[in-house]
Amino acid sequence: MEADLLAAVAQEVEPLLGDEGRLLSVPSCLSTNNLVRDFVLGGQAPPIVIAVTAEQTGGRGRRGRVWFQQPGKDIACSLGFQLAHFGYALTTRYPLVAGVLIAHAVESICRMRLNLKWPNDLMLHGKKTGGILVVSSRGYLITGIGINVNSHPEQFPREVAQRATSLSHEAARELPLSELIVAMVREFLAFFKDGGAAEASLMDEWVERSITLGRRVKLSLVEGIRELNALDINRETGELICEDDEGNLMSVSLGEVMD
Structure with a gap:
C-alpha cells in the first residue's frame, strides 16, 4: 500500500515540477522537513524540493512535540521553495497563509470546510486534524505538513485522543491520500509562482476561517x-x-x- 501511495504521488507531482523541482519519495524517514533541509544543504538543489513519505518516525510539531502519524494512513510531507527564485519576500504571516492553502487543497478533495487555529493548527468540527511547521534553510522556505487522514481517533495517543480527529473519521469514508498530496502541491506551486501576490487576500480568508478570534x-x-x-x-x-x-x-x- 505504501509503495502504491508513493508511486501515485510521483506520477502526478513530477510532471508538475518539471525541471524546476525534485521529488524525494521514500517509504520511511525520520522527518520530511529534515529530508528537504539535508538535500538543500547538500548543494545544487533545484528551486523546488518536495519530500513525501509513507512513514515519518520522528515528526515534530511546535515546541518539539512528537507528531503522531499512522504509516500509510496519514499525510507527512514537506514543500521547499527557494525564495529568491520565485521573488517571494518571506513574512511572519506566511504560516497562517500556508494554513489557508492547505484548507483549499483539502476541501477540493473532501468537500469539508476546515477552520484554522492560531498560529498553525488545522481544525475540523472543533478538533485538530493537522498542523504546520515552517522552517528556513539556505534561502529555502520549508513547510512541513502533517494531516490525520485515514487513521482513527481510537488509534491516537491517549493525551491527544479527545482533542484530535481525522478527515476520514469526520467524512465517514476513506479518503485518497495521493490526491490530497497532489492538491496541496498544486496550491503551493500556484502561490509561489505568482510571487505570493495572493498573500493579503489569503490573510483575510484566514480571519474568516479562524476559531481563535x-x-x-x-x-x-x-x-x-x-x-x-x-x-x-x-x-x-x-x-x-x-x-x-x-x-x-x-x-x-x-x-x-x-x-
Whole structure:
C-alpha cells in the first residue's frame, strides 16, 4: 500500500515540477522537513524540493512535540521553495497563509470546510486534524505538513485522543491520500509562482476561517500562561491582537492557544 501511495504521488507531482523541482519519495524517514533541509544543504538543489513519505518516525510539531502519524494512513510531507527564485519576500504571516492553502487543497478533495487555529493548527468540527511547521534553510522556505487522514481517533495517543480527529473519521469514508498530496502541491506551486501576490487576500480568508478570534483564549506565552480576549490578527505580521482584563491591547507573536 505504501509503495502504491508513493508511486501515485510521483506520477502526478513530477510532471508538475518539471525541471524546476525534485521529488524525494521514500517509504520511511525520520522527518520530511529534515529530508528537504539535508538535500538543500547538500548543494545544487533545484528551486523546488518536495519530500513525501509513507512513514515519518520522528515528526515534530511546535515546541518539539512528537507528531503522531499512522504509516500509510496519514499525510507527512514537506514543500521547499527557494525564495529568491520565485521573488517571494518571506513574512511572519506566511504560516497562517500556508494554513489557508492547505484548507483549499483539502476541501477540493473532501468537500469539508476546515477552520484554522492560531498560529498553525488545522481544525475540523472543533478538533485538530493537522498542523504546520515552517522552517528556513539556505534561502529555502520549508513547510512541513502533517494531516490525520485515514487513521482513527481510537488509534491516537491517549493525551491527544479527545482533542484530535481525522478527515476520514469526520467524512465517514476513506479518503485518497495521493490526491490530497497532489492538491496541496498544486496550491503551493500556484502561490509561489505568482510571487505570493495572493498573500493579503489569503490573510483575510484566514480571519474568516479562524476559531481563535472573538473569544477568550488561554495563551501559553514565554512569560507564562495568560487568559486574554483574542480580537484580531495583524494582517501584515500575523501577530494575534489580544486584550487583557484591564482593556490593554497587546500583540502576540510567539505563543500557543491552549485547548
